[in-house]
Amino acid sequence: MAAALAIPRSDPAGATPAAAPADALLRVENLSLTRGEKLILDDVSFALKRGATLALVGESGAGKSTIALALIGLLARPQVGLDGRMLFDGADLATSSERDWLRLRGRRISMIFQDASSALNPCFTVGAQLMTPLRRLLGLSKAQARKRAVELLEGVGLSDAESRLDAYPHQLSGGMQQRVMIAIALSTNPELLLADEPTSALDVTIQAQIVRLILDETRKRGASCIFVLHDLALASQACDEIVVLYGGQVMEAGPAETVLREPLHPYTVGLKACVLEIDTEELEPLPSGSPSFASKRPGCRFAPRCASALEKCAGEKPPLIETRGRRLACWNPVA
Amino acid sequence: MAWFAARKVLQTLMVLLIVSVASFSLLKLAPGDPVQLMLGSEYSPEAHASLMAQLGLDRPVAEQYLRWLGGFLVGDWGTSFISKAPIFQYAFMEALPVTLTLAASALALAVLIGVPLGVLSATRKDTGWDAAVATLTLTGTSFPSFYLGILLIWIFGVKLALFPTLGFVAPWNDLWGGIVHMTLPAITLSTYFLAMIVRLTRANLIEALEQPYIAAARARGEPRWRVVWVHGLRNVMLPLVTILGLQLGALLQGAVLTETVFSLPGVGQMMTSAVLNREYGVVQAGVMMTACLFVLTNLAVDLAYPYLDPRLRPR
Amino acid sequence: MADVTLPAAGLRRRPATLAGVWAYARSHVWFLIACAVALAYVLAAAFAPWVAPHAPTDQDMMNFMSPPAWGPHLLGTDSFGQDLLSRTIYGARYALAIGLGAVAIGAFGGLVIGMAAGLSGGAVEWALMRFVDALLALPSLIMAIAFISILGQGVDKVVLAVGVALIGPFSRTVRGDVLQVKAQAFVEAAGLMGVKRLMVVWRHVLPNVIFPLAVQATIRVSYAILVSSGLSFLGIGVTPPTPDWGLMIAEGRSFVSFAPWIAGVPGAALAILLIALSVVGDGVREQFDPKLKKEA
Numbered sequence: 001m002a003a004a005l006a007i008p009r010s011d012p013a014g015a016t017p018a019a020a021p022a023d024a025l026l027r028v029e030n031l032s033l034t035r036g037e038k039l040i041l042d043d044v045s046f047a048l049k050r051g052a053t054l055a056l057v058g059e060s061g062a063g064k065s066t067i068a069l070a071l072i073g074l075l076a077r078p079q080v081g082l083d084g085r086m087l088f089d090g091a092d093l094a095t096s097s098e099r100d101w102l103r104l105r106g107r108r109i110s111m112i113f114q115d116a117s118s119a120l121n122p123c124f125t126v127g128a129q130l131m132t133p134l135r136r137l138l139g140l141s142k143a144q145a146r147k148r149a150v151e152l153l154e155g156v157g158l159s160d161a162e163s164r165l166d167a168y169p170h171q172l173s174g175g176m177q178q179r180v181m182i183a184i185a186l187s188t189n190p191e192l193l194l195a196d197e198p199t200s201a202l203d204v205t206i207q208a209q210i211v212r213l214i215l216d217e218t219r220k221r222g223a224s225c226i227f228v229l230h231d232l233a234l235a236s237q238a239c240d241e242i243v244v245l246y247g248g249q250v251m252e253a254g255p256a257e258t259v260l261r262e263p264l265h266p267y268t269v270g271l272k273a274c275v276l277e278i279d280t281e282e283l284e285p286l287p288s289g290s291p292s293f294a295s296k297r298p299g300c301r302f303a304p305r306c307a308s309a310l311e312k313c314a315g316e317k318p319p320l321i322e323t324r325g326r327r328l329a330c331w332n333p334v335a
Numbered sequence: 336m337a338w339f340a341a342r343k344v345l346q347t348l349m350v351l352l353i354v355s356v357a358s359f360s361l362l363k364l365a366p367g368d369p370v371q372l373m374l375g376s377e378y379s380p381e382a383h384a385s386l387m388a389q390l391g392l393d394r395p396v397a398e399q400y401l402r403w404l405g406g407f408l409v410g411d412w413g414t415s416f417i418s419k420a421p422i423f424q425y426a427f428m429e430a431l432p433v434t435l436t437l438a439a440s441a442l443a444l445a446v447l448i449g450v451p452l453g454v455l456s457a458t459r460k461d462t463g464w465d466a467a468v469a470t471l472t473l474t475g476t477s478f479p480s481f482y483l484g485i486l487l488i489w490i491f492g493v494k495l496a497l498f499p500t501l502g503f504v505a506p507w508n509d510l511w512g513g514i515v516h517m518t519l520p521a522i523t524l525s526t527y528f529l530a531m532i533v534r535l536t537r538a539n540l541i542e543a544l545e546q547p548y549i550a551a552a553r554a555r556g557e558p559r560w561r562v563v564w565v566h567g568l569r570n571v572m573l574p575l576v577t578i579l580g581l582q583l584g585a586l587l588q589g590a591v592l593t594e595t596v597f598s599l600p601g602v603g604q605m606m607t608s609a610v611l612n613r614e615y616g617v618v619q620a621g622v623m624m625t626a627c628l629f630v631l632t633n634l635a636v637d638l639a640y641p642y643l644d645p646r647l648r649p650r
Numbered sequence: 651m652a653d654v655t656l657p658a659a660g661l662r663r664r665p666a667t668l669a670g671v672w673a674y675a676r677s678h679v680w681f682l683i684a685c686a687v688a689l690a691y692v693l694a695a696a697f698a699p700w701v702a703p704h705a706p707t708d709q710d711m712m713n714f715m716s717p718p719a720w721g722p723h724l725l726g727t728d729s730f731g732q733d734l735l736s737r738t739i740y741g742a743r744y745a746l747a748i749g750l751g752a753v754a755i756g757a758f759g760g761l762v763i764g765m766a767a768g769l770s771g772g773a774v775e776w777a778l779m780r781f782v783d784a785l786l787a788l789p790s791l792i793m794a795i796a797f798i799s800i801l802g803q804g805v806d807k808v809v810l811a812v813g814v815a816l817i818g819p820f821s822r823t824v825r826g827d828v829l830q831v832k833a834q835a836f837v838e839a840a841g842l843m844g845v846k847r848l849m850v851v852w853r854h855v856l857p858n859v860i861f862p863l864a865v866q867a868t869i870r871v872s873y874a875i876l877v878s879s880g881l882s883f884l885g886i887g888v889t890p891p892t893p894d895w896g897l898m899i900a901e902g903r904s905f906v907s908f909a910p911w912i913a914g915v916p917g918a919a920l921a922i923l924l925i926a927l928s929v930v931g932d933g934v935r936e937q938f939d940p941k942l943k944k945e946a
Contacts (some may be wrong), residue, residue: 072554098559106556119551122646123569133555168645184555346780353784364800477928479876481883481896482917485903489914493907588789592880596903603884606792610799610886618799626787 024087025050025191025224026071031084031094033066033075033248040066041248042301043084045320048224048241050191053215055227055235055256057271058245064228065114068194070094071226072111073101088192106133110185111194112214115201116177120169126153127165130184137188152183156213175206179213186217193218193225200230211238232271236260244268247301249317254326264324264333267302300329308332340638347634354626355407358619359400365615373416407623413616426605426620433503434601436513438590440521442579445528450568450575452529453536458563460541468533475530480589484523484596491519501598524593528579528586535575536568543570573644580636584629674937684929691923695742702736706893715909726911728901730891734915737893741916744894745923748809749875755813756874757867760820765859767821768828769851779825785818790877798886808887812878816870823866824859831858865938872927879920895920 026048033041041063048054056064069075071086073096086093088109096104113119120129127149134145146165153161156179169177178198185193195214199207211227215238218225229235235242236256243253244267252265263269300306303313310332320329370386371378387393391402406412412422456468492500498519506513543549544567552566553559591603598604602621609617641647675682694701703722704710710723710731718726718734725735767778785793790812797811831854881887882896890897895916902913 069550074550074553102556102558105554110556111551111554113547113551113554115547118547121548121552121566121570123572123644124566125645132557137556168648170646171648181551188556346783349780350783350787353780354787357784358796361796361800366800366802473928473932474925477872477924478921479879479917479924481880482899482913482921485899485906485913485917488903489906489910493910584786584789588791588877588880591791591795592883595884595900606795607884607886610795613799615799618796622788622792622796625789625792626784629789630787 023050024048025089026226027085027087028067028071029085029087031067031070031082031086033063033070033083034081035079039248040080041070043320044243044245044248044250045084046241046243046250046253048192048226050224051219051222052241053218053225053227053239054241054243055229055239056243056245057229057232057235058251059230061247062245063248064245065196068111068196068226068228071192071194072105072109073098106190107137107188108190109192109194110188110190111196112178112181112185112198114197116181117169117174117201119181120177122169124168125165126167126169126172126180129169130165130180130187133184133187148187149183152187153180155186155217156180156183158183174202175210178202178210182210182214182217186221186223189221189223191223193223194228195225196228197230198227207234232260232268244271249301250320250327250329251302252326252328252330253320258325262324264326264328265302265330266306266308266332266334269334300331308334343634343637347630350630351627354630355404355623356400358622358626359403361619361622362403362615363396365613367613375416412620415614415617417612417614422616422620426602426617426624430600430602430605431624432505433599434587434590434594434603436503436506436517437520437524437593437599437601438586440517441524441590441593442528442586444521444525445532448525449529449532450536453533454540454563454568456533456537457540457544457567465537468537472530472533475526476534478526480523480527481592481596483526484520484593487519487523488596503599503601520593520597520599523596524586524589527589528582531578531582532575535578536571539571539574540567543567546570573640576636576639576643580633583632584625587625587628671934671937674933678933680929681933684926684933687922687926688930691742691926692746694739695746698740698743702733702739704733704736706737706740707732707891708736715905715912717909718911718915725915726909728898728912729905729909732891732893734898734911737898738895738916738919740893741895741898741919742923744805744888744892745875745879745920748805748812748878748888749871751809752812752816752874752878753867753871755810756816756820756870757863759814759817760822760824761859761863763817763821764824764826765828765855768825768832769855775825778821782818782821782825785815786822788815790815790873791880794877794881795884795886798881803886803889805888805892808878808881812874812881815877816874819870820863820866824863827859827862828855831855862938865934868934869931872924872931875920875927876924 024047028047029045031041031044032039044063044067046054056062056067058064066075070082071088071093073093075082082094084094088104091100093104120126127146130149130152131142131145134140134148135142138145140148149165150161153164158164158176158179164172164176164180169180172180178201182198193214198214199210202210211234214225214227225239227235227239229238232242232244236259239256241254242256242259244251244259244265246267251267252259252263259268260272263272298317299314300309300318303309306313312331316331318329318331320327322328323333370383370390370392374382374386391399394402410423410427412426414420415422415425418425452468456465459465488500491497499516500519502516504512504516506517540563544563549562549566552562557566587602590601591606593599594601594603595607602624606618606621609615609621675685703724710727710733712731713723713727714731715729716723716727718724723733723735725733725738727733728737763778763782767775767782770778788796793815794808794811797814798807801807801811832851834854878887879894879896879899882894883900885897885900888894888897890901898916899913899920902909902911902916905912
């Protein structure tokens with residue numbers, strides 16, 4: 001992506017980026033989430049325009065998957081404390097009842113899971129799992145559903161779609177399984193697609209294909225998409241917006257190009273610079289059971305691991321401020 | 336796949352062969368002289384010798400076994416020296432259907448009630464309901480069936496006079512009479528299996544409901560009941576059928592006791608009176624029928640695996 | 651997704667100590683109660699002559715089939731005028747003795763066959779395991795009936811018949827344990843040769859097999875009691891007038907319409923003991939053998 005093509009995004013004075021434009025499909029506002037003593041999400045806010053794509057980026061334990069599950073109402077509610085709002089087309093998902101969710105899940109919001117091999121029921125054929133939403137949610141007849149299912153499978157690039165319908169999940173390769181999941185998720189033309197690490201269980205060679213496929217298919221349908229990823233480079237290629245999370249806090253958020261070209265948060269810099277170091281000891285996420293994670297402790301979550309941490313960082317939480325075309329929570333930004 | 340099936344079939348035949356040798360030796364080990372018993376008052380050394388020859392008992396043991404096995408396979412199971420009737424007729428055509436009717440009704444009852452109870456327990460995990468069901472299943476698995484049968488006779492037969500308490504009416508002759516006569520025996524025999532099915536369904540379903548495909552099914556808009564009863568339950572089938580196959584022995588054993596409680600003329604009654612009358616041929620028939628039933632059912636379960644769990648089918 | 655599903659409590663093998671059992675008992679009231687009930691049966695059996703108000707075969711000519719009432723026969727009498735309470739207390743002796751005896755035979759037989767199969771390997775193991783399969787192909791009660799038909803009736807015959815019928819399941823578990831331990835033991839004995847090598851294996855295998863076997867045996871006592879009283883109930887086990895619960899229930903069956911207590915009293919004694927033993931068994935299993943839990 002050539003830098004020359006990057007269009008400087010204007011920020012009208014007075015408008016904070018958090019306050020979403022009027023055409024926002026989804027606005028997450030001050031979302032906090034606790035499980036027992038643990039604070040999983042701490043005051044997370046972001047917005048997503050209709051037809052746009054957004055990536056939640058961070059290491060495991062950053063709370064990315066939790067956000068995705070919250071957005072489709074699949075958190076184990078009694079054990080989880082939820083605070084804040086998740087406005088989807090004006091309605092607050094945080095207060096949705098199971099009845100409300102049944103009108104949303106699969107119809108308007110759908111999800112692609114991390115590991116398709118375990119997210120497809122091993123006891124049912126691909127066709128059965130693909131056709132159920134078509135028949136139940138769209139009210140198609142059996143023959144119509146089958147015809148549509150073949151089209152969908154062909155749409156996600158599965159050859160020999162007709163016979164794949166009668167195959168069981170274990171008879172397909174990992175890549176094919178994920179394509180089936182994508183077909184299922186898109187089968188009802190949802191407005192919002194959540195893709196939770198859709199490529200992490202796949203072979204490196206086909207990861208890009210799958211991401212490409214998800215993007216193409218959502219764009220074709222005019223749907224919005226939230227990717228959960230740990231790879232900043234992949235995220236910024238695929239998405240319009242990036243939200244970098246660490247320990248349940250937003251570190252830095254903004255247009256993908258801006259953030260990738262000139263990351264300001266030391267954590268984002270770390271993610272960008274040493275993609276390979278992500279899994280090493282040094283960048284190991286905080287053990288979620290450790291006392292420092294137990295409560296809303298003051299200070300920046302990343303401070304203990306931050307090379308450029310100031311004394312202040314551990315004691316006072318940096319506010320998420322709007323600066324240089326993005327939102328940033330850091331006392332001592334890079335450059 | 337074919338290899339797996341062939342091995343299973345071979346193993347099953349092997350087991351049946353050993354069982355047949357064992358039950359053949361039963362007749363050989365039995366105290367007393369069967370020929371003498373058969374002749375009864377007509378005993379004389381000449382009659383003895385001629386009957387020995389007639390029955391082939393003067394031949395080498397191995398030959399006797401092969402003859403016996405051959406006879407067994409074609410339904411020639413010998414003659415009862417009390418009723419003078421062919422044992423095959425009595426054991427296979429009369430007693431076995433009674434036992435199978437009882438066992439099948441009990442199993443049907445246990446599955447029809449046990450699976451829903453297990454599902455409700457699993458979905459209401461750690462509630463008062465769950466605890467109550469757990470207590471019931473614990474009692475059910477350890478309560479002696481013959482005592483339960485007597486309690487049921489006392490309550491439903493004597494006190495409430497709702498059901499007949501004794502005897503067998505073949506449902507293929509008189510359906511309603513058969514059902515009425517089979518109700519208490521079937522409840523008696525089913526209790527243990529009901530309790531076990533509840534336990535198994537609960538434990539396996541709880542495990543299944545934690546799998547990602549359950550969350551995925553909900554994410555694509557499936558209501559909770561469908562997720563549990565379709566997606567969850569389908570994955571419980573394999574362990575359930577496996578254990579039921581292995582527990583068939585317990586079912587037959589319980590049937591023997593239940594028959595005696597309710598005076599049903601099944602395999603149990605047949606074997607009991609055979610022991611008392613020293614009719615070893617009949618005991619042998621009971622042993623062979625039970626073993627064949629158990630081994631062949633388990634073979635069927637093994638061969639049904641690929642249908643119960645598609646993951647076991649070839650890629 | 652680790653975020654969402656709470657980590658399941660892993661099945662780990664807790665240290666097998668008496669302190670562990672005690673800690674378990676204190677947190678499981680029913681386990682404690684069941685232990686107490688089982689102990690009460692053991693005591694009643696041991697001290698039957700002192701606890702029982704009458705001798706088990708004493709016939710009270712004035713009181714045939716008298717219902718439970720305050721008086722000389724608290725739990726009533728049977729059709730021979732024998733005191734049901736006393737017979738039931740003496741019955742505990744037979745039930746426990748037969749159950750323990752049969753399990754001892756079954757466990758020993760299983761130990762021998764299972765060890766032989768597990769240690770020998772190859773064709774011998776295969777043949778032995780097919781033999782065990784054949785043993786398992788017959789339900790214990792049916793096999794016991796077959797043995798009884800040869801052996802004849804009586805307490806000792808019942809112990810033997812039920813004991814032999816239990817060999818199958820014991821053999822299978824012993825062999826499984828042997829195979830598991832053998833793999834480890836052979837690694838340690840890798841540098842050794844001949845007799846020494848066998849010694850090491852033996853030293854490893856036996857203790858590691860005995861303990862799970864003991865746990866198994868505890869659990870199977872109630873089953874042995876159930877099968878043996880079933881035999882007596884069928885009328886082909888223990889012979890009258892022995893105060894055996896199965897026999898007493900069989901006798902009471904004929905009178906259930908007008909004297910339900912004759913079957914009711916011994917039956918309740920049997921049912922309570924079996925339930926208590928199964929609660930104890932579940933506890934023991936949970937304490938010592940987490941992998942067994944799923945089989946139940």
